[in-house]
Amino acid sequence: MKELMLGNDAVARGLFEAGCAVASSYPGTPSTEITESAAKYDEIYCEWAPNEKVAMEVALGASFGGKRSFCAMKHVGLNVAADPLFTASYTGVNAGMVIAVADDPGMHSSQNEQDSRHYAKAAKLPMLEPADSAECRDFVKLAYTLSEQFDTPVLLRLSTRIAHSQSLVDRKERILPEEKPYVKNPQKYVMMPGMAKKRHPVVEQRIQELTAYAEKSDINMEIIGDTRIGIITSGAAFQYAREAMGENASYLKLGMVHPLPEEKIRSFAKKVDTLYVIEELDDVIESHVKKLGIAVHGKDKFPLCGEISQNMIASVFGKDPVVGKSLSEEIPVRPPVMCAGCPHRGLFYTLSKNKVMVSGDIGCYTLGAQAPLSAVDTTVCMGASISGLHGFNKACGEKSEHRSVAVIGDSTFMHSGMTGLANVAYNGSNSTVIILDNSITGMTGHQQNPTTGYNIKGDPATKISLEKVCAAVGIERVRVVDPYDLKACDAAVKEELAAEEASVIISRRPCALLKYVKHAPPFLVDAEKCRGCKACMKIGCPAVSIKAGKAVIDQTQCVGCGLCKSLCAFDAIKEGGASE
């Protein structure tokens, strides 16, 4: 019986059915659920690694060791793991290795919109791209077969609409692959110049063989309808195209997006009057088709930025879609906000009040950039808060050191903040670094990390001490504050900014959404005492609003953190739970 399965869960199902034994990943939307879901199968050893580079190296090591292995990451995570990726292409595998990378066209949850197909091309690795959940499962299994057949890691490219859409999948049995015991082979696995020079031609030969496979495999399939319009496409874009055009076009659906076939494309092009490539983000397929000397429309009709949709495609082909009615009324946006009771709020209020430059990072706390806190000055990539602040201070001089901080979460610090902090100590800037320790990886939906004391299964694990790590990389001033205590936060920030040496403030309180966090009863406003001064509005809490000139606390949202109370000069906000 078929069941409705999330694309990411279907990838995990594929891992199970293919006999994958080791999976290591770092969370990143929209890839996170793959590894969470895989961890529910006891047959697969799963772990959260501190970052994607570590995860990929773990997977490669497991492959060398003889077990089918896996790692998953979002598109920007592949940048972090690019180092092992390029050389893993040279070593090849022992047992099969699959790397899932989830792109985010439209940037639903990302800082950029990069197209990871370029990595497949650059590292000369095969890349498969499923278009629904059933293909997610099937392509994972095929990827392992190809990995072992062609002695190569295989990339599986997902996008948000495939990873986070559910469609029907029928479960199949787990089939264990044949044993592949480790055999020492330095010519293959020790990539120093002498050996690597011999491996490079192997990689080039392999991509030729994979191209031959792409020519004959039915993973790249034609669907012939009206031949006046021919569309070469893959992944989510295939679904949009078929939705818009149905039988009124012919399709070459590419399941393998690197290497691309040549003859298959020539043959399809001959069957149709006008050829189009519909692909999200960059013109990867289009460039290939043009290189073959075939006339094709692509980015002259479809955008390089954002997602494609069925209406967009219909419009290009002259079928203007019927659009629904809308109100002339201005509809205010509803951006994501820090939750009521979020421990980051008190710290950002303090930074905003002290008017410091804030070098930001990636996580829930990036939301500190939004009004009314508006505290964050920069956000680039994982770990850039600390290293960026060091550079900023080297450029702007000593004065800047007393007016600027870096903010970074506990998980992001373990991911790639530690090296930046070592640089601060070693190359001597008096930078102030604030670790926002909410004891979980928050934005991706509560994953454990090396500082939480638990592993992916929720079992106890070694808990790495942030204080000790900071001390070990050479920071002598390390202090801990409770972000619910605004006075203590203010004192800590002022003192550490004034200090003539580098320092770390650990702002520590668990995420308010964690199940074990106990909430106080919702706070109440004494309308007679409230002057409507809006001081309590400065923290940007979604539970606090002004109605008819008086503050109101939403009783369904408030978790009783008390931050608003500490801002009220008129004692108008009181603790909840007391009888009326």
Added chain:
Amino acid sequence: MNETKSIMIVGVGGQGTLLASRILGHAIVSQGYDVKVSEVHGMSQRGGSVVTYVRYGGRVDSPIVDKGQADVILSFEQLEAARYLEYLKPEGTLLTNTQQIDPMPVITGAAAYPQDLIEKMKAAGINILALDALALAQEAGSVKAINVALLGVLSNHMPFSENVWKAAIEACVPPKFLEINQKAFALGRAYRED
């Protein structure tokens, strides 16, 4: 059925739209349709605007619903109903909870919450059913059952029997909350505009 039907569930992160789409998906699968359910995780969960697309029929291609394509929009909040209005087919139906949740620009005073949205949508000729689903959920025994109460309202616009829905709820809701949710569903299904 060859024609694909499109339903959108819209609301505010944290309102329980995901459970509603899970139950709906379960009900559709049990009736042998092809189906795709699509939602965005991550940033949007933090109190932002959330949308789930549910499409079913003989063969479903696109996982998303585009503008002008929704047969039904089920909205958990007024402003969100207005935000996604242009996704509704001209002959489609909007089912909305009358609850209002201020977005941050309204809280900070940078924007105002539009007044009389339901009346304005009616005046624009939208086929709309607006109800206080919070009251139904409270009557059922928990404000959290608002999602299943709204699902009950939606059920009147779908071709499935009551037993199909009951089974889907049972499959998706933990046993200790089952009674409240079945009650909330029944109240939603029985709801009629005055």
